[in-house]
Amino acid sequence: MKFKLLRIDLTRMTSKVDELGDDVIRKYIGGRGLGAYLALKEIPKGADPFGPENKVYILTGPLVGTASVESGRYHVVAKSPLTGILGDANSGGQFGPWLRFAGYDGVVLEGKSEDPVWISITNGEVKFHDAKKMWGKGVIHTEKMIRDEVGIHDESIGSILSVGPAAENLSRIAAVMNDKYRAAGRAGLASVIASKGVKAIWAYGNRKPTEELYDRKGFFDEAKKVIEKIKNHDISKALHQFGTAVLVNIINEHGAFPTRNWQQGTFDKAYEISGEKLADTYLKARKGCWGCVILCSRVSEVEEGPFITPLSEGPEYETIWANGGTTMISELAALVKANYLMNDMGFDTISFGSTVAALMELYERALKGELPEEKAKELIELAGDVNPVFGNPHALIQLIWMAAYRNRIGDYVAEGAMRLAEYFGYPEAAIHVRGMELPAYDPRGINSMALSYATSNRGGCHLRAYAVSFDVLGVPKKFDPLVVDYEKVELVKMQQDYFAFIDSVIVCKFNTFSTGPEDYIGLMKTAMGWEDYSVEELMTTGERIYNVERLFAVREGHGYQDTLPKRLMETPLPDGPAKGKTTKEAIEKYLPEYYRIRGWSDGKPLPETLDKLGLQEFKYILS
Amino acid sequence: MYIKVRYFGLVYSVTGIYEEEILIEDGYTISRLIKDIVDRFEDLSRLLFLEDGSLNPLYRITVNGRDIEHLDGLETRLSGGDVVALIGPAGG
């Protein structure tokens, strides 16, 4: 199977197709892996993330749009304006499959258009359209305008990827949106798309990726086994019933639910914003991405009151936490509304809520005289009547608009927590790794997450290794989240490598609760014709991808910063079962062992590691 | 003396209550608590126990936020004011 890569040059308004064969695809698969490889080769060192030299890779993988193995996904890769290193983000919905149906396995956006455009890809044909009228519009209205133009209003036919006003205004925390409510959220990549003048991509066509499978019948036999395994697993059933928000109570109970901008580990009103509460109140339906048998998405509606919100998807656990727990906002209806607005404006809901929480802490400190005087004065003035104090849902909602259009204090929120806190003279208020705001698990209470966050190649992220699964949920086996245990280092590395494959092939990460690498061997053999494919090769591929991502950071000069924010390293949690804990011991003990098993030294791959992984072409980066 | 018991996720789907207080006596253990709860919510036994009678490892039990696997397991003793959580499978 050849990987059909559409290259769109926005400077010249032209396009061409590259066909990638096994020499590249067997090493990098597709999605995240292929994106990392191409980015390292093609994006020059020191590139301005908003400059024409940056490129955006919007890629599917060989399983996307084939069988119901949660394969309705795509991946976006580019140099991130938030972190300055390689950024990548994954999304579900329908866009990934429809891009393949439209004729291509991936799209690269290159150069820069003078005027805003939207691009249609229909049965292989690429057209550029004037998007001036769409510029400034929210994601939902943009989708409507495009569907009006193409004349297809049935939302199950064709799919749209777009960016919102947040990206147009170059917010560093803007999310790539598709199918209205799905987001490739992290790393601010939507703003890179907007910086190229692209507002949206429409994908539609009749290509059938299943007809290109090496052994179609064998593939569907293999898929059936995997589908059964996923469908019958208790975690899949729980995800269907309560969605990811079921974690609110669980993580809070374990004292690892970052509250008051990471100044506490428990929120006494957690139940009010939990998945159980959502199911009893605003939940109207459950939904899935293309080809999903789990259906973890929520469809919610707030029918009355100050936070009235139309029927829309979400909110997820991460969104609820970032905009609820860490900001101490306990009105669930407000979080449903905020989620809807963040999607429409095109924000990464994790980074946005975390930045608002940092603002709330800064504001509180400004009022108490704990910021430099001039900065405190400026902050209070810019905040005006917003009153960004912990627990204020109206401030959260108002800030979404203000940040999207960069109005007053919103102009600073749009920059993300790190730049906001640095500007106002109190960098400690930003809880981030490499500039990316951390997600919803306090590593002081789940110590494997300390290693997972610190070594994440895209910055503060829970999806490189989801150590919560073994430290809290007991999958594949249970470890004590408060005890340092070297076996966990091996598991973190294993997950990082396995997940890199999952993001490349691409299937949903929720499959990994019920399936292991061995479950994908039959699928790869029958899809690709790689008769000798093995678990060992799959894991080596994941490891190769992880090293390529790391090399991007090393080349940019970021190779040595595997650490966590000062607050997590030095300030003990004041409450809950993890009271008294910091991440210092875990980081100091885990990192050397992690580097040893990775074949890295001080965060940098050793030359022999590159040899082992077939990455000789990148050895120049180490010299 | 009283303890608090919380029910999360699929466990909550069966109990229909999020939290309750239960009167206990000296020497009361998790194993006894589970027996008492399953007596009231019979459907829970199908969820909590595997066919061989062992606890389904995807269902977790905590006392004051600590998983009983890191305490004394089912023999973990409870005292007044303790908070127990019966946690259904989850992912995110």
Ligand code: SF4
């Ligand atoms: S499990 Fe959820 S996120 Fe994953 S493919 Fe299904 S609906 Fe999408």
